[in-house]
Amino acid sequence: MNSPYAICIGRQLGSGGRQIGHILAQQLGIAYYDKEILSIAAEESGLGRGVFERNDERKGFLHTFLGAVQPFFGGGDFYANQLSEENLFTLQSGVIKKVANERSGIFIGRVADYILRDHPRMASVFIAANTDDRVHRIMETEKVDMKTALRKVEDGDSQRANYYNFYSSGTWGNADNYDLCINSSVLGINKTAEIIRDFVVQKLHIELPQETISPTPEVF
Secondary structure (H helix, E strand, C coil), X not given: CCCCCEEEEEECCCCCHHHHHHHHHHHHCCEEECCHHHXXXXXXXXXXXXXXXXXXXXXXXXXXXXXXXXXXXXXHHHHHHHCCHHHHHHHHHHHHHHHHHHCCEXXXXXXXXXXXXXXXXXXXXXXXCCHHHHHXXXXXXXXXXXXXXXXXXXXXXXXXXXXXXXXXXXXXXXXXXXXXXXXXXXXXXXXXXXXXXXXXXXXXXXXXCCCCCCCCCCCC
């Protein structure tokens, strides 16, 4: 089948979801979309990328942001309407749908599995990991102590859950919402990517490229 397909990856912070997404994109020879979606949404909407970044997988940031910009712009009601979180989500959702209809890709977070629920070729995956592994991964990548890393893990999961649960009809991390849930701590990053790859190849009837590309460096 040559029609575009989408692999949507939800993930716990520190589970290696982004790294796994990069590995899958390289092995399947398809595009990778994470924060790239924010750039496209900013360009198409005419709003600054910073607005989308501040709202990225978070719920509630605009209460503070609008309070800061209104004294400079005036017309608070107008800007509150234009920059409402729901409007930003709608703009971002439109970009995800447009991109997914045009080409195959990996979509990281941002409720993409719900946004693309009617896509004819979509596979949804949720990646978890043991807390100790997640904390140590954050300690290594962000050069922070254990207490700080644990707080980042807890805060990150809370933000993602609140965002997902608000904008979708499901529950973040609930197995019922996904085609496949997997713990990357069990077999490691590369083997987890391999299992996900084999699963989506079967589900979406994908023909693997001939070339085998090495995994990318760790990113989260």
